[in-house]
Amino acid sequence: MNKGMSEIVKSISKIVFPFIMVFGISIILYGHVTPGGGFAGGVVLTGGFVLLLLAFGAEHAFRIFPRKIAKSLDSIGALGFLSIALLGLTGGMFFLNFLPKGRLFHLWGGGTLLLSNLMIGIKIGSALFVAIATLSMARLVHIKKGLKYRQSEEEKQ
């Protein structure tokens, strides 16, 4: 496994990473007030983790955001969004906005929008990170396996 990039990239990404996280979380939480939302904020969070992955290597990225936690967060986000939709059935309709609507331009406005944004942000952030990190790790394994396979084929011939 590659041990990452140079020291400059590592220290810069260490400094930038928390800011990217805060930016992504704020995009998710204020998705119903300002432009953005769960998808956009989740992709920003993924971008932060992918920065770590590129700078330090996949193993370090998985140490900060373990694969098991990411997988379960993916499921929790999907099920949470579905359960918000199902909780609308308490008011009589699927996807009914059952929470009090609050005030315009405030965090507590828009009823279930905040919760839905949060769930989708969690889901997208962890899911895309798991997919990218797994692909980046598995590529090396598969290239090695393919070389072995080719060698054994040549030996047979």
Add this chain to the structure above:
Amino acid sequence: MTVNMPILVTLMIFMAAGSVIAIMAKSLTSSIVSMGTAGLILSILFLLLGAPDIAIVQVFVEIVALVVLLSIIHRESSADMSSSGIYAGITLVIFAVFLFVFMLHFKEMFRPFGEPAITMGAGYLASSVTHLKAANAVTATVLDFRGYDTLGEATVIFTAVIGVLVMMRTKGKSDE
């Protein structure tokens, strides 16, 4: 828009036939092609049922899936591809039939340019502020008024990630 029942049922029968052939076919190429038929007919069904945005998505996803699967199959083995004039003729006839059906319903499907088919947009814009108290109308539309679509998209991404994890797993995979 009224749905033409006979055409709907015919398309559904075609779709079921495509799915059955996809399962029963012996060569992988023909099963992939019939799976693609089922998917493309599904997109026509979406169009007839008045869901044009999901129909566009379905068409593109189906074509991409078809191309990817066929390219994978042909890297594995290029032996079971034999071109025959009869099959090309049958394909052309089926395509012509679908084109004919499409042209028959062309005027019902599309309004004249400049007349929006859906006039709910203004309602969404107004009620996102007055009723829902959400300043961002895009989020209000995506998560509240069209929550079904977002649920579908979230399911698509969930499935894609599961597919990546299953394909790229290292444990429990035979070395062959």
